[in-house]
Amino acid sequence: MGQPDGRRSRRTGAARRIYLDLREQIGAGVYAPGDRLPSSRALAEELGVSRTTVTAAFDQLVSEGYVTSRQGSASIVTDMARPGTLHGRHAEHRLEWPLSDYAVRLMELPIRYAERRKALEFDFRYGDIAAADFPTLLWRRAMNAALLRRRDSLSYEHPAGSAALRQQLQGYLWRGRGIRCDVDQIIVVSGSQQALDLCARVLVNIGDRVILEEPCYAMARNVMAAAGADIVAVSCDNSGLLVGELPHREKSVLAFVTPSHQFPLGGVLPQSRRDALLQWAYSVGAYIVEDDYDGEYRYDVKPIPPLFQSDRERVIYVGTVSKTLSPALRLGYLIVPRPLIDVFTRCKQLADRHSPSLEQEALAILLEAGSYERHVRKMRRSNAERRAALIAALTSCFGEKIDIVGTSAGLHVVVWFRGIGARHEARLIEAARAAGIGIYPVSPLYLARKPDVAGLVLGYAALTPDELRRGAEKLASTIYSFAPFPRNENRG
Known part of the structure; x- marks a missing residue:
C-alpha cells in the first residue's frame, strides 16, 4: 500500500534538505575528495529521520556525481566535488547580489536554531x-472560551495586543510585581526575544553604544550586534551589574540588564546600585531595558521592586510567560515610557501585525479567573x-x-x-x-x-x-x- 501524499511529501522535503546540506558542505570543502560521508544509519539517527530518507538524499548525490557508493561500503566524495566546482543548476543557493549590512552582521553571529535533540537521560x-507542569486542562478550557468569544470576528487585531489581556496584565503586574502603569503602556509581543528586537530597532543606530552585562543572555547580545551596536560589556559579581564600571564620558543609548535575577550568575541587584544605574542613565541619555525573565520565582530573598517602578521615563520593562506557562506560546509584553508608545506600536505592527489573538484571549481569561496566579x-x-x-x-x-x-x-x-x-x-x-x-x-x-x-x-x-x-x-x-x-x- 502506498503512503499518504502528506507523509510522502514530508519525507521528500526532508530528503531534499539533507541532500542540499551535504552538497553545500562538499562544495565548501567540509568533505574533501576521498572523504567518507557519515553512514546513512548514523545520519538518520542524528537527524531524527528514517534511514530511507537519508538514502534518498545519498542516491541524489550519487546520480549527480558528487559521491560514489557501493553496496555495503561507505559513500566516498569524488574528485568532481572539489570546492568551487559547483556551477549551473547546482548553484541555486549562491547569492547573485550582496546581502544587506544587517544580514551580513547576522550571518556572522553564533546563532543556533532550536532543534529536536537526541533524548538524554x-x-x-x-x-x-x-x-507536565503545563496546565493543560485549564488552557484548553480557556482556549475554547476564547474561540467562542471571538467566533464572529477572527480578523487582524491592534498591534499592541488584546485590550482584555493588557487590562488583565495591568492588574497582575500591580499585584505581583508592584508595577503601576497605564494599559496603553503595555505592548504584547511574541516572547521577550521580540521585545529585545523591537528595542534595538527603535533605539539603536549603527555605531551607537549599548551596555550589556558580562556575562549576558546570548540572544540579547546577538540582537544588539545584528543592529550594529558598539557593545560595551560591564562586569557582574554575585550581586549583579558593577554599576561603578559604567562608561560616563561618552553617550550610550541603551543598557540591557537583568536586575531581578542576573542572567546567568543569578545576583539580585541591590537598591543602591539600582539608584546609581538610574542616575547614570540620565547622565548619558540612555534607556534601560529591564528584562524580568523569571521574576515570579523568589525563594530566599524578599523581592526588590522592579526598576520600572522607580523610574517610568527611562526604563523599559520586559516580561514573559515562557517560564510560567511555556516558551512555545510565544507570549511576552513590554511596558514602555509614554513617549515611546506610538513608535513601539508601529514597529510591532511592521514586525508581525500582532501576536496570536486566541492565545492572548486565553491568557486574559486565566488572569481574570485568578487561575494564572494560582x-x-x-x-x-x-x-x-x-x-x-x-x-x-x-x-x-x-x-x-x-x-x-x-x-x-x-x-x-x-x-x-x-x-x-x-x-x-x-x-x-x-x-x-x-x-x-x-x-x-x-x-x-x-x-x-x-x-x-x-x-x-x-x-x-x-x-x-x-x-x-x-x-x-x-x-x-x-x-x-x-x-x-x-x-x-x-x-x-
Missing part, C-alpha cells in the same frame, strides 16, 4: 520547563523543591570542590568547578553527553573576560527532584573520572 538545559504559586512551590533537591545533591557529591551561585531566585544555578580549568569545558561536556547527561557551559555567555575555571549553567525546572538527585550523582561519576578533576574520597 538527564538534561540540565536552562530555559526548559517540565511539560498556577504560578504552584510552580513556585514545585521549583523551590527542585532547587533544594539539586543544591543538596550537588553539595553531597562535590562538597567544597564547587561553588554554587544564583540560588535565591529563578530556575537555574551556576556551578563553578574549582579543580577544572575553563579550557577543559568542551571535553567535560562531551564526556557528560556520552553518559546521557546534558550540561551547558557558562563561558559562551561572556564576551571578553572569559572565566578561568569551568562553569556550568544547570537548569532544574524540567526535571523531578528524584531525577535531579540521580542526575547529579551520575554527573559526579562522570566528572570524578575526568582527568583534570581529582577524586574526592570523602564525598557524600
Whole structure:
C-alpha cells in the first residue's frame, strides 16, 4: 500500500534538505575528495529521520556525481566535488547580489536554531520547563472560551495586543510585581526575544553604544550586534551589574540588564546600585531595558521592586510567560515610557501585525479567573523543591570542590568547578553527553573576560527532584573520572 501524499511529501522535503546540506558542505570543502560521508544509519539517527530518507538524499548525490557508493561500503566524495566546482543548476543557493549590512552582521553571529535533540537521560538545559507542569486542562478550557468569544470576528487585531489581556496584565503586574502603569503602556509581543528586537530597532543606530552585562543572555547580545551596536560589556559579581564600571564620558543609548535575577550568575541587584544605574542613565541619555525573565520565582530573598517602578521615563520593562506557562506560546509584553508608545506600536505592527489573538484571549481569561496566579504559586512551590533537591545533591557529591551561585531566585544555578580549568569545558561536556547527561557551559555567555575555571549553567525546572538527585550523582561519576578533576574520597 502506498503512503499518504502528506507523509510522502514530508519525507521528500526532508530528503531534499539533507541532500542540499551535504552538497553545500562538499562544495565548501567540509568533505574533501576521498572523504567518507557519515553512514546513512548514523545520519538518520542524528537527524531524527528514517534511514530511507537519508538514502534518498545519498542516491541524489550519487546520480549527480558528487559521491560514489557501493553496496555495503561507505559513500566516498569524488574528485568532481572539489570546492568551487559547483556551477549551473547546482548553484541555486549562491547569492547573485550582496546581502544587506544587517544580514551580513547576522550571518556572522553564533546563532543556533532550536532543534529536536537526541533524548538524554538527564538534561540540565536552562530555559526548559517540565511539560507536565503545563496546565493543560485549564488552557484548553480557556482556549475554547476564547474561540467562542471571538467566533464572529477572527480578523487582524491592534498591534499592541488584546485590550482584555493588557487590562488583565495591568492588574497582575500591580499585584505581583508592584508595577503601576497605564494599559496603553503595555505592548504584547511574541516572547521577550521580540521585545529585545523591537528595542534595538527603535533605539539603536549603527555605531551607537549599548551596555550589556558580562556575562549576558546570548540572544540579547546577538540582537544588539545584528543592529550594529558598539557593545560595551560591564562586569557582574554575585550581586549583579558593577554599576561603578559604567562608561560616563561618552553617550550610550541603551543598557540591557537583568536586575531581578542576573542572567546567568543569578545576583539580585541591590537598591543602591539600582539608584546609581538610574542616575547614570540620565547622565548619558540612555534607556534601560529591564528584562524580568523569571521574576515570579523568589525563594530566599524578599523581592526588590522592579526598576520600572522607580523610574517610568527611562526604563523599559520586559516580561514573559515562557517560564510560567511555556516558551512555545510565544507570549511576552513590554511596558514602555509614554513617549515611546506610538513608535513601539508601529514597529510591532511592521514586525508581525500582532501576536496570536486566541492565545492572548486565553491568557486574559486565566488572569481574570485568578487561575494564572494560582498556577504560578504552584510552580513556585514545585521549583523551590527542585532547587533544594539539586543544591543538596550537588553539595553531597562535590562538597567544597564547587561553588554554587544564583540560588535565591529563578530556575537555574551556576556551578563553578574549582579543580577544572575553563579550557577543559568542551571535553567535560562531551564526556557528560556520552553518559546521557546534558550540561551547558557558562563561558559562551561572556564576551571578553572569559572565566578561568569551568562553569556550568544547570537548569532544574524540567526535571523531578528524584531525577535531579540521580542526575547529579551520575554527573559526579562522570566528572570524578575526568582527568583534570581529582577524586574526592570523602564525598557524600
